[in-house]
Amino acid sequence: MTYRAPVADIRFALQEIAAMDGLKATGAFDELSDDLTAAVLEEAAKFANDVLAPLNRSGDLEGCTLKDGAVTTPKGFRQAYAQFVEGGWQGLQFRPEHGGMGLPRALGSAVLEMLQASNMAFGLGPMLTFGAIEALIAHGSEDQRALYLPKLIGGEWSATMNLTEPQAGSDVGALKTRAEPDGDGSWAVTGQKIFITWGEHDCAENIVHLVLARTPGAPEGTKGISLFLVPKFIPDAKGAPGKRNAVKAIGLEHKLGIHGSPTCVMEFSGARGWLIGAENAGMAAMFTMMNSARLNVGVQGVGVAEAAYQRALTFAQERRQGRAPDGEGPPPHAIIDHPDVRRMLAVAKAKIEAARALCYHCAVSADEAAFDPDEEERAWAKRREELLIPLAKAWSTDIGVEAASLGVQIHGGMGYIEETGAAQHFRDARIAPIYEGTNGIQAMDLVGRKLPMQGGLPLRELLEDIRQTAEDCATSSNPDLPPLAKRLRPAADALERAAKWLTDSRRERADALAGAAPFLKLVSEVTGGWLLCVGAVAAQRRLKEDVGDPDYAEGRIEIARFFAEAVLAAAPAALADICMGEDLLPGDAALGVE
């Protein structure tokens, strides 16, 4: 079967767990209502299900081609992109004054999840444009915003992020592309960038490249990097695409997956560009793009996981093999009734729901951080957003790979055959833990920047929320909820101990970094588990008040409980791994370095 957007799950996560509707109180989202949310999600679901999903496998098979600098995307992508533009999807979460619909970023994240799930290769194009729009809003001049934002927010033009060079990947500061003043306020940008997603394509009428480069005499490293706007076609006096700029795609990568997404080598040969923000302040602008993009990549992880899960779930209902202990009717029974297959489905489903809740909670926090009228609330929300971004990016994308791998496994031999589609998710999903800052970089960001922020305040606040929910579970009248508290509390305690160890003032940086990756996993699991418990409490309220489908509500409690036993219960045991210290990492001889 093809993907069907899980609207009920998405609404539950947005409204019952991430409390998106609370954003109305900020005064910034007057139009937000239950009906509007439902209508937007249904429309997006239709677009994802009916337009994008059918292009997913053909796009993978066909891939992109480059000829004379022009990239042809797979059949149907152009038309789908036109429908994307027509639907106004690119502008959903931007302010009306910039030409957007003025809806919450959280709702935009939900729509993005559907794009990514139905067709990850397609969804990457709009995702990159999001980041560029945010960078322009935050750092562009008034003229730049007036000229570019309407086109980008409308989707007629797309955008790219040009960071990576062969010698400068995770180490952005090592880049060599240079920009020299042209004398008329513009700059001549020269250099080569690699791994440029949707760097060239045939879907939009113009492409706006945001390019990191060095100006003459710039300091070394990240302090000497500036951000430039380099349009493929230089806008003419009317703002329409004019003269072709000296930038072109000179290569396409042959990748493991996302074949429908053109990953370009871009050559800038004295291309005309304009500085965004101040000279040498490119890293700040880049972080604006990156923060947006990191959450979006997390959402992408959720999306690809969901798509893989749905495919496996359908297969598990249809495929009949052997005798299941509690199978109904005569064998062969559907494999979903074999406990081991049901467990694999449950692992994927529970982690997907947890990661989705985490991403949406992060997005609602971003909305609050931007729009809450109260300064302290904004500051609180900003801390929460910043703390969650590395978790949303890294944990969700790891779950994307895990769910895709489970999806292959559930299919058995059929999972290894390309035509089944399970293998494509496995190939597609594998990029997300790498780009927009590898998951290792996320762990360093968490331990090196987010954890020590304001003396550890963001994590303390999170722990407080977690313990409050544990209390809610412990005192619930529904006997299925107190066992959640039993797993959540020790997990929170372990998290606190691990954080204490990592931020101890005597701790060597290398020791903290050695434990960063398992620590990120621990915080994510505890946070994800907490949010599922928030969902369970909400589900219990629904049951009590007889609101909505009781089976659905019961299901949320079952999922929280499964996650608590299968994941949360083991979380505290990660302490030894996290607090191992660098000394216990094997040396070169042990690793076989010659």
Added chain:
Amino acid sequence: MTYRAPVADIRFALQEIAAMDGLKATGAFDELSDDLTAAVLEEAAKFANDVLAPLNRSGDLEGCTLKDGAVTTPKGFRQAYAQFVEGGWQGLQFRPEHGGMGLPRALGSAVLEMLQASNMAFGLGPMLTFGAIEALIAHGSEDQRALYLPKLIGGEWSATMNLTEPQAGSDVGALKTRAEPDGDGSWAVTGQKIFITWGEHDCAENIVHLVLARTPGAPEGTKGISLFLVPKFIPDAKGAPGKRNAVKAIGLEHKLGIHGSPTCVMEFSGARGWLIGAENAGMAAMFTMMNSARLNVGVQGVGVAEAAYQRALTFAQERRQGRAPDGEGPPPHAIIDHPDVRRMLAVAKAKIEAARALCYHCAVSADEAAFDPDEEERAWAKRREELLIPLAKAWSTDIGVEAASLGVQIHGGMGYIEETGAAQHFRDARIAPIYEGTNGIQAMDLVGRKLPMQGGLPLRELLEDIRQTAEDCATSSNPDLPPLAKRLRPAADALERAAKWLTDSRRERADALAGAAPFLKLVSEVTGGWLLCVGAVAAQRRLKEDVGDPDYAEGRIEIARFFAEAVLAAAPAALADICMGEDLLPGDAALGVE
């Protein structure tokens, strides 16, 4: 870089951990000596490094083609196969009376690891032949053995296993292929088999298909299955390939990986075949093949993990990015010096060494079970072999996928580009948890058959060995060893508790099956960790006696220690997951079944 067989690691695991040299005492391996082991491994390494590894990527790119029933393997495969035959590699572990070299299966496993690591697609061909040889030795008639064994053991002819049909995958008993008596002692076999590895190819002069089929009036299910030998060319009076039989490849699967291995749809149209063993006793013969094949697939998991690891290790030494906390010289530093990258390498390396030790211990046990003159020793070894087979198969292949995924991650963006080679390992590795009995089937075998065997004796014996090694570590004069005992003991205790819960006489079958997969992981981690501790004790003895390279010995202790902290310390926390029971698996509504 291309793969270099890790001869030192392999010898350490074979001789110091799995105690292969102890097999001499059985009297069945008189020629076995340190020199011979070294010579065999060096020769095999040469073949793997110089002949097979260079064909790995080209084989992946080129794949196999089917035309008019004939399969062409990738360029170079035929020549490599000829060298394989010439080297006598197929017969290494078979008895001289059958035309083999009479060396231990354990040594054969080590050689097989190199074949699989250097070129998994190629290595699959010989692997299938191994299983067929074992089935013929165990169940074939004298005539069948005389006719087929010399050709198969010599490698001139290859063999296949024909089990799977579209409706009969894990549920072998559901197969429909039928065999009817021809009247002259032979049978006419008719049906379609899928996923037949090396079912047709151009490397060997004949292909011997072992085919599961039903005879007229056979009981339903697994009790009515018989095994037939169906040669591609029917041997003439001189035993040379004669008349073409009515079996042919009618399709090739388009797979995620192992493109160089032809995965065929085979059609048997009244093909002439001969019964192997008794009518309706096919499952027993199949289990002979399967037991052999399962350990071999585990070895394959180790191999592909090693290949992926080596590639990542080389990249991590060459790639320079940013400033590492303890980096030497001016930045950028090699990424191996970033703690997070070193941790990823360490996780892969430690798990590979543990899984290798587990597979070789299983192989040595198989040798003892076959050849020890003492009946009790044989019985003990058989119990150990049987207990370890599902672990070797499932855990090693999961590690294959994990190490390949870590390998991609360590490469960063380059890992996602096919030409780097990391992605191929990721694609190739993914099949191993599926075939020869999915890893879920292995978990069912462990919990349903191996664990309750003889009242739980095999696991009790294993726990005894583990606790003895913990004692050895605890009392060691080397201060690095007692901490191993600190992690090993509680892990063994947890394993014992989990086993007790699973085998409790009041336990429902569904509850035990619900915990089977995490239980398999726990037994494997504890067993793998134990074997690394056995290695650490041996390394300490070497250090004390000043034998061999002290850095290498120190490295083994570091790896054991890392595994103990990163994996063993968390093992006991799996209890909640294992002992959850079926009731806590989410129901259909929770999973989103409509």
